[in-house]
Amino acid sequence: MASSFNKKYTAVDFTKVKLNDPFWAPRMEINRTVTLTHQYDELVKTGRIRSFDPEWMPEGENKGRHIFYDSDVAKWIEAASYSLATHPDPGLEKKIDETVEIMRKSQLPDGYLNSWYVNVEKGKQWTNLLENHELYCAGHLIEAAVAYYKATGKRNLLDMIIRYTDHIDSVFGPEPEKKHGYCGHEEIELALVKLYRVTGEKRYLKLSQYFVDERGKKPCYFDIEAEARGVKTSEFYNKNDYEYCQAHLPVREQTRAVGHAVRAMYLYSAMADLAGELGDESLLNACNKIWQNLIYQRMYITGGIGSTHKNEGFSDDYDLPNETAYAETCANIGLVFWNHRLLQLDCDSKYADVMERALYNGVISGVSLDGKSFFYPNPLASRGDYERSEWFGCACCPPNIARLIASIGQYIYSHSECEAVVHLYAQGEGQMNVCSRNLKIKQTTNYPWEGRVKIELELDGPAEFGIRLRIPGWCRTAEIQVNNSAIDIASIMDKGYAVIKREWQSGDVIALNFPMPVERMYSHPNVRENFNCVAIQRGPVVYCIEEIDNPSGVWKMALPGNSQFSTEHKADLLGGVTVVTAEALAASDEGWEMKLYSTEPPKMVPAKLTAVPYCVWANRGKGAMRVWIPKI
């Protein structure tokens, strides 16, 4: 591990990546043209922006405010900034600037900035880090400020937030006179690393490190602050022994993915960031132990994570109920964040496989094709009454998916001094610097619907370097040609990537072929909900059956083991998807009038099974759905 840990890659920024593929490009367009406006309107309508204005004092509970409203506004600014970075839009920029000026009204002279504590619980700052999301909101403000500054060069938000961060830095830290706490909802840790990267100010990196290192130490700060408020730590937290917020143990002693899944992902992402920035192998080792537990025991096939509503997070190993799956959109996005960071530290395709699985399935399912409604949980089965919502009281997911989509380009390529890396395949191009050469990688492909990828290189001069091409984990028979000559892949594989090192020059063409048969997927036998069931996967895309396509009833169908799959790409269906069909069997009601139990099994009759990508389910009205299908 040590050797690969030293070899760091840098993700190619989304501003250097253009996509015109059939999957992401339409989503980005809808995100930019519809979703961002829709969400801004919701922020305005629900008072989330006005919350920052002390003069806005509506009647009613909490003066119209909520402890985590700031984060919703911040995440939207971040998403809008990513959009601005690739699609300048003075109108959108004006909305952000106006919002920044309203936010400024909640900044105190010492730099402190929080719409809740400045306007509702005045004077009670930093007294309930466990429950009140104060540093969490700060973290999202930091991410927003960094994003807006990078997109526009404007320092209005950045300077305001630097003042706030400096204030936070004066309050928290190892010095005896400071508070030795950290947030109940992780987020600021990874945000501080971003702020450090953009400002070069090491204090922010140190503060992030402090928050991460302090977490889980005994006596627990959450008990100390509760005592100071004269209360007991809530029963909820006691029962969970702080696993809920990953504060049950120092982070380096943690070995399982536990508690609230979004909090977990944000913490683990910060751990990966710090591991890279500080060369701290102990943090990477902890990440890897937790990763193994999460990926081999606690992740849905859709890349959804956090199986239970109870704690919005993890339950037990192999406890992956389908219908009641939580698999919160934010958590699934967090899984992408974390694996993307790990991939820069250790270019192992196992991380990219997870990232790809989540992106094409349990992440993008979080938003409707029209960009106006969102899933909070992403279940793998539905009785038919579950739909996306236009907004939520706790609205973390909508702007999270918006910022992910707006910056999706950054997940595709990495580079190091003498290597270019292709993690994901999607038509478009990416620009990076390798061996002091400007390299443009141009992909021509219909991925994820087809597995052929043509890569053309543009270079401002020949150079010898490596191109590291991910062989997707789902592919068993990859083929590569360079300038029409076949490559022996086996001999050049390194951690799931084919590494082609040679002198490259402009016009070189790499042809990849990842055949995409429809695959029957099976679960570990410990996953009781999927026993005797199959899921359908083709390439990176996990399928489901929806009632609208399967009038026999999705709960009555079974897939025979010898049934052949057919595929057909339907350009006019669900934004253009490849549909999978198979001859299946469906239980008939015949003979079951006035009978609920019988010694005779239901008659199974032929039925055509039609499966569509999971990520686009529930885009055609209400209806039942399932991913795991009984086999027969």
Place this chain on the structure above:
Amino acid sequence: MASSFNKKYTAVDFTKVKLNDPFWAPRMEINRTVTLTHQYDELVKTGRIRSFDPEWMPEGENKGRHIFYDSDVAKWIEAASYSLATHPDPGLEKKIDETVEIMRKSQLPDGYLNSWYVNVEKGKQWTNLLENHELYCAGHLIEAAVAYYKATGKRNLLDMIIRYTDHIDSVFGPEPEKKHGYCGHEEIELALVKLYRVTGEKRYLKLSQYFVDERGKKPCYFDIEAEARGVKTSEFYNKNDYEYCQAHLPVREQTRAVGHAVRAMYLYSAMADLAGELGDESLLNACNKIWQNLIYQRMYITGGIGSTHKNEGFSDDYDLPNETAYAETCANIGLVFWNHRLLQLDCDSKYADVMERALYNGVISGVSLDGKSFFYPNPLASRGDYERSEWFGCACCPPNIARLIASIGQYIYSHSECEAVVHLYAQGEGQMNVCSRNLKIKQTTNYPWEGRVKIELELDGPAEFGIRLRIPGWCRTAEIQVNNSAIDIASIMDKGYAVIKREWQSGDVIALNFPMPVERMYSHPNVRENFNCVAIQRGPVVYCIEEIDNPSGVWKMALPGNSQFSTEHKADLLGGVTVVTAEALAASDEGWEMKLYSTEPPKMVPAKLTAVPYCVWANRGKGAMRVWIPKI
């Protein structure tokens, strides 16, 4: 329907029935010697008896009291009375008498008696019928009083409760000056019929009829009383449109089993009682419509009913989740109450089949073999963390199962002027009067473990009459001999009963044979949770597989369609049960290290499946369990 409705039967009282069978007799003995004492101790310990004493005023919330405590005490008195009726016990009688005297302390001069309203919410009687269980508690007090009077002839409790009932009768009724309400939790309706039967006072019958007839009329009384209190009816009730307490429609217009399952069963039982007492066919018709919905669409194979925790009751047709099944012990007992009443009105074996299914499975599962712990919900699958509890804050189930077991004898026989009816088979004897003769029916059988039943008759003189013998719905090849001569059953069947009409005399022997092969049971294809699964049933007994007997893991096993069952009676296991075994297959973990999903299915390896009766599960420590087993 009209013709059969006129033909009424009377259940043979449990005091006329003796059991020495292997199934019920040991349960009755434990109930009498252990459970009743255990529950009395809990009643004392938790303040439920002292609640009636105005001088007992502990510190803390609600002065140590609860709105439904009275019903727990009453149900225990009822259970203890049934025990006294067959096993006189001066010590137990003294406990009841002492309890009655404490209860008397909460009776007001006008007869009103309720520990909550007399000692906590003084002066607020009858202001929240919807939520506060006031008439429900009164109903249980009435049932207790009737039972204690019938068991001992003592009028101490009866007279006290008659005063209370007369007070209730002065408060509620159709007269303009009275309140036109009814209870949110049905119970008093059936209790008033019992009081009418023991006192002959028609006012009680009329009051019961009033409560039943008034239910569901518009405008709804619950809205009226809420308005009088200056509140809106709770959101919970509005959302459910009063289905929760079966007040969404006048009872005769109801066609589906809805809402809180215990409330539903108590209402439907009262409807059946009133149908019989008043010859009101419209009530019986309503019962039958609801019955069809419940039995053909909403009942677990165990006779458990009310599938969801959300409303402790019914959800949608065919929505019968196993692991999260509520199937409250009280509801399952209520199903027995209702079907037993219907059986007296219309001697159709479909009612007895339901009664038997519930009794041998989802009812008796409610109590541990040692008689000291109880299930509230009775799920059909468990991940292994669910166990019986010694008591509950809401302790309706423990005394309910105690009173059911103490009076189990009454479910076995009925009689009419010229007919004797055997509904259930269990070794022992029952005495009844038929055609002015004293008839004793003596059953010799090892039921439910064996299907052979020898019935011997004792008569104080020969007489011609019919003996109506239920052919269990689970039996497909019944045989009957009378004095060693085979009977052609088909020619004498009437609604699931074989009716043998002839001149009977002492010493006549009827030999019944109900072969009990192990059967694979299947669910209606609309029950999505049981798709492609089988349950094991033998005779009336539904089986389950428990982890302790199936080390391969109950979630990993599948039963091949061609696998043969074996049975063995194990006298020393779980109080003596017949165990079912079969060759099955279990998914192996082999090859699944560091893997959660795969294109290769888990290897299925031979495994012995061992099933035990569902009703005795969770008597050997914690462990996983399931009733429905995947077929392969």
